[in-house]
Amino acid sequence: MSQDLPEIRNDLKKLLRTQPLAVLSTQQDGQPYASLVAFACSDDLARLYFATIRSTRKFANIMKDSRVAMLIDSRSNAPADFQQATAVTATGKTAEVAPEERNGILALYLAKHPYLESFAQSPTCALCEVRVRTYFVCTRFQNVVEVHIK
């Protein structure tokens, strides 16, 4: 990935649009907890969305502490990943999507994950958004740049 902001933003957008899954990190009383979630992103990359059942541990965690991290990467689980894969860590705060925005965001989410329609529309499922503060973009194993969102 280059060091040029427009290029990095494009690469970032491509990764966030093509990768279906992300690892969501939450915590409770200092105990970290990681979960795999299906996610989508807003067009300006400032928001990431995921859906979860309200009875889950991750949902309980974010209700107590809204700070989360999300890992999105393009690994193929082969040694070549060290040169070819990109890993992005997004940090920010999360909350359930406001009711007036829910329909629009749900449409965006299901456009990427149509097979999750009945899951996401279940009354027990919460649609959440992460307001991203920083993306930490790691390429070639050790190169890291920070993309801050104002």
Next chain:
Amino acid sequence: MKLIFALAEITARDRPRIGGKGYALAEMQRKGMRIPDAACISADAYREFLASTELKDRIRMELYRKPFEEMRWEEIWDVSLRIRNMFARTPMPGELRARLLRGLEPRFRKAPVSVRSSAPGEDSARSSFAGLHESFVNIHGMESVLEHVRLVWASLWSDRALLYRKELKLDPETSAMAVVVQKMVAGGRSGVVFGRSPVHNKQTIVEAVHGLNQGFVDGTIEPDRWILDRKTGRILEHSPARRGKYVAPGRRGVSLKTLPRALRERPPIDGREVGEVYRLALAAESLFGCPQDVEWTYRRKILHTLQARPITTPPSSGDGRSWYLSLHRSLENLKSLRRKIEEAHIPGMEKESLQLGRIDLSGLSDAALAREIRRRREIYDRWRQVYWDDCIPFAHGMRLFGRIYNDLMKPQDPFQFMALLGGAPMISTQRNRMLGGLAALIRKDPAGRACILAGKADQCSPTVLRECDRILDRFSDLVGEKGSPGRDRSRILNIALRMAELPEKSAQSQNPAVLRRRFLSRFGPGRKKYALELLDLARASYRLRDDDNIYLGKIESRLFAAVKEGSRRIRARSRSSGKTGRGDALKKAVLLESSLTATDRRRTGRTEGGGFSLKSRQIVGQPAGAGVAMGRARVIVHPSDLYNFQRGEILVCDAIDPGMTFIVPLAAAVVERRGGMLIHGAIIAREYGLPCVTGVPDAALRIKTGDFITVDGHLGIVTVGEAILPDS
């Protein structure tokens, strides 16, 4: 899978796994040409070695830690040395070893052999240029053969091959190397014939030397040369060489010997033999369908063919890669280069700078000053060319030593050899020692300290001022462009004051005596002299790598001084008359200089916009000095930035030049955009035992003065900012 092929077994189908050289030998033998007995180790053995040792992934990690486009040639050499060391240190796995021995041992027994590269793909006319991969001659014993097979494999990733990686389609996933093991023919007269001259397509060239042809392949021995009419074989021209030495098989490898007087008078081959060699080229050409470059040797009166390949030259794209290929020099060649640098270039540069220093610029008329600026530019450019032509190639002395050291010692750290090169008196460390002396005076002189702190440096004690002037006298370029005597003194004294606050520290190197002893003990009594000569040359190469820069820097600072005087006059004139005298000679000369020396303000790209901002967090470079340091960055863009340097800061710059190294003792670490293990910044940092990362892309742009940075000199990583995450 069959790993070893006798020449007679090889068919066209085997070519992709046998490589161009092995296949050509098989063809020539089939057609009845006299070829030494040989066997080919197929590229599958290389693949098997990589698969069973997991070397493939390690090669990939090494090759791609930085994008090639961001690497300098020096970094590519470093990458290649690391990969070579991986091959040298990875033993042949038991089963593979047993299979290779089963194929090779009965054929060669104890006969000395040559171990030659035969890269698949080398046969295609586009990628078969010579000199990219390695070959070894006069190898004794199966253990040594297997060791050299690994080195030939490693040369698939030689620095030269990496430069042509696109043309060769080099890829750790698919590329492989085959090897030819050939019975050694200890010829008395040897050479090469180019069926078609690379410069004139109606001519054939024959080159010949006494002894083995290793000597002139690497440029140690000048060959006799015949130009022939390609059609008729008639000799058009014979250029005899100054014959003085020859290469003979030693107990191991080859050695350089003095040619007996009687042979010096005699060309290695006579007219009849030139004709025989010419016919050999024709036979090879008709066999392969295109002009060949054939290596041959005469053993007594019998002509043997050693190898043949299509004549190709590296693509000349004007990018200087062929210049890089010419940097690989032999010990003999480097020795004469050293004499030239030590006896002519360095005294010449010193004399030049002294003579320029004697001219009183302020006493010159405007027209004379304009002429002087132009003259200094010419002088500087001339010396720069000398630096490029002779001083940079001489740096190969360290590389030659490094390879020989690694082959013998197989150290874990492929750059361990540098410890044997350090500690030689270098101008920059001498200068730093003088600054250290001044610091020691200040340490004992509280009143002097107070004066410096109060900005009244001129009121320091006479002893301090005398020492300060002595440094200024000897290293006038230390203060950058010369200013008023008061400012120059104050700059030096402020640096010395900061050094005075440090515990006394001097240049150091790691236990070189032990390493040196171990290295020398590997050479038998007959070879000791050679080993010492090699080490001495490498030490000179290491030392001069810095010194030559300092001398060139002195000449450059004389040019700057004249330009500065010119700018001062133009400014003064415009202040007094409001006009700048457009079109006058002085102004033209100054403007031309400013355009030549304008700093490159290229940015890498936008870092702000569209609600985003970009910041580097972790940047990968090359690990050039072991250790870890944390501290505030001081980015040096302009020479005047040096005088703000605070003790414990981390020196960040585009490229360390000789004018900068005096602040290195104050620094906690060094970060440089220019990459390489053997560059000035890395050498000086190693001398002072500082962590150092070189080859950090756009270091001086991506790191800002005052940034808190961590320099990991073990892994070659610079981390910008604290580890604590800002609250989301």
